[in-house]
Amino acid sequence: MELPFAESWKIKMIEPIHKSTRQERECWMKEAHYNVFQLRSEQVYIDLITDSGTGAMSDRQWAGMMIGDESYAGASSFFKLKEMITLLTGFDYVIPTHQGRAAENVLFSYLVHAGDVVPGNSHFDTTKGHIEGRKAIALDCTIDEAKQTQLEIPFKGNVDLAKLERALQTHADRVPFIIVTITNNTAGGQPVSMQNLRGVRDLANKYHKPVLFDSARFAENAYFIKIREKGYADKSIKEITREMFDLADGMTMSAKKDGIVNMGGFIATRRKDWYDGAKGFCVQFEGYLTYGGMSGRDMNALAIGLDENTAFENLDTRIRQVAYLAAKLDEYGIPYQRPAGGHAIFVDAPRVLTCVPREEFPAQTLTIELYLEAGIRACEIGYLLADRDPVTRENRFNGLDLLRLAIPRRVYTDNHMNVIAVALKNVFDRREKITRGVHIAWEAPLMRHFTVELERL
Template identity: 35%
Template sequence: MTNIKFHSGENIPLEMHKVRIVQKLNLPPIERRVEAIQEAGYNTFLLKNEDIFMDMLTDSGVNAMSDRQQASMLEADDSYAGSATFTKLENKVEEIFGTKYFLPTHQGRACENILAQVYVTPGSIVPMNYHFTTTKAHISLNGGQVEEIFLEEALNLTSDVAFKGNVDIDKLNALIAENGAEKIAFVRMEAGTNLIGGQPFSLANMRDVRKVCDEHNLLLILDASLLADNLHFIKEREEQYQYATIRDITREMADLSDIIYFSARKLGCARGGGICTNSEDAYMKMREYITLYEGFLTYGGMSVREMEAITIGLEETMDEQMINQGPQFIAYMTEELVKHGVPVVTPAGGLGCHVNASDFLPHVEQSAYPAGALAAAIYIVGGVRGMERGTLSEQRDENGVETLSAMELVRLALPRRVFTLSQVKYAIDRIVWLYENRDLIGGLEFVDEPKVLRFFFGKLGTTSAWPQLLADKFREDFGDSL
């Protein structure tokens, strides 16, 4: 980690890069922001980019590429089959993960689809440290059932536990004993549990999970999409690895896994994904699905230019001063909000700063989607687009009953090397003001509700005229300021 002390005593993250290409931003007036969120059905996914000042929806596919990545894209070999570009990527994956077989895909959820089609059968169970929305959807569509076996501490939003993404080993053993190993499709570990605040797991915990899998002849599958953050936290928080290299930590995690998959929209700062393994049996089972769903085996739905960029991006992920940038800025944002009493997930995890909507809006019932309402309110007061990670991101059960989420979070992602410190401070300022005026925010209700993945394209309305009341108060306090 870059250890820079400031004379002021402030703990300020320092950008370890310089900006050489810029993109103009637009901050619409608050009247337009109220109109825009209404047009989007109070769903931040449906906002248009022209109406957004800071896009903190996700870090997927929007991380800034390095100069080396941009340059590499000019070297791409555009062959349909046998591309030299694919060979470069395949070799880099083998070098970093030590895996013999690599199957390219267009992004991470394509990997999930293929893994679910191959390994999930009706009635089978997939234990995991926490689910991700698309992962759960693919497993469910193939008749499987997700069982979350996280630590109880994982749902304690305010905590000092370093590895809240760990698997509860006792729960894993009990699940196997109750259902039988034959019903377990595979065990999944997500590096950096997305839906509970980007919380990491430890390598010690992964070794314990590996032992259980070996005892019962079970596959251990690693979702490495947020691996970069998890690598950083292992080095920072797990004493045994404080002097290990990022490359060595990566290899140990890979050696503990039977199959690794990743979204390069996150890991590698480009657009694509892939599945890697040392098992010829697993490779042969999945291979035909690549051609069926993704494309030929040497591009898998990716542009060769993106593959060139991924190759460089994976190599850059082995640089400690590259992967520490996201977590440092997230920690800064989290700590500043804590200073002002804003409820957030602690300790700060990866991917983004996570605001606790339940405590931010205790007056909004969970059935009125407080995290969705808070995400809309943050956009209204700042032009900052975050993502709801709560009940809105769930789906109703087979009887149409609402599934209430264990957490109501608004994720404010910090894409790598995209925002400056002044922009992060701006977002903090607007959220602090909003917290001071939180009683003005009301709930939401569906007006157009898809049955699957409703948070992507569902539309909602407000339960009162609270957006305009919020805008009026903003104008009262800020005048003509945007």
């Protein structure tokens, strides 16, 4: 008999979590203006708001933190981190930052200007915010199949190469670079194939444009290439990772995801002009070049985390747990972005709350209902996150409206996945009774979903 699957790690420290009553949760949610970002952590039973900075570090990472070099300039911890990044990516120039959006801020301060057009595959919230905040345009060139949540294809995060070429022809000198997000978070944690990355590189070469990877979940993307793309089954994750980055000129990284640290990020590039252009903004916004926004102990932990999370066993354990939750939702008939992605399950909210009009934000309404049901905090990736069109100021309803169940790395067990699935089933079973959603009482002009205040209708 074949042995059942088991995690590639064992638990040696725990953190208590506590249940609450429905009455308590209704009060807390109202006080939070129906925005789960405004809830206190102790008001949450299972926290799926993000997989960013919420993973459990290993014994090796904690040990590495104890010997962090906190020198202001030239810390050995920086060079350990740089060595690991160069090993994985081939990029010689590295600038540490305190997290991914800081990396974007530093690099885009040099690269993005008013009137520019930045084509890519479903820019995530901070990426789009940093582009549109500079009066530039984030142009989505994702394949159309990504919007068909029930369609099963292996690389749903791919760039539509025809759309990309039209963008490069139409906007020409207005395009400072092409950005590819690996994996594609906004499209449902969907991977990008190596073949597609090569196609992007070929077009970039044809039109003389550099390529930037938004690399928060690059290791998960490499995992899917290994198990889904022909010719990669026998290659290691590190080998696939290096081949991916050979097709790019640089990367921004939120290390809080695939680096499995609580805080950190970086820019890495093979282009000295990008490094020279960005390093002044690092000093201005983040800190000196050999620490950016990171402490030495955090750089040590990140170097080890990057090494651990580019091991197949670690990724396999993590992504199998996401697939386990997907299988439970299949049992209950709950629609989500198929196939299951690398870091989360993305429930198709308009297919669940069919009576809630889009103007009342179905995914946000489903987020609220799941919290009220069981104290589970998820996150809307949809019409609220999309912000308003910068020209018309109308809400953007042209994308997907998803409830994201982001699974922290090495934190929860399959028993927690069972609770999540049953709680969502309970909401699903009473979906026809949920006929009204929410409306906006106050919002920020950019990245509004973090701070928006809502009212129930």
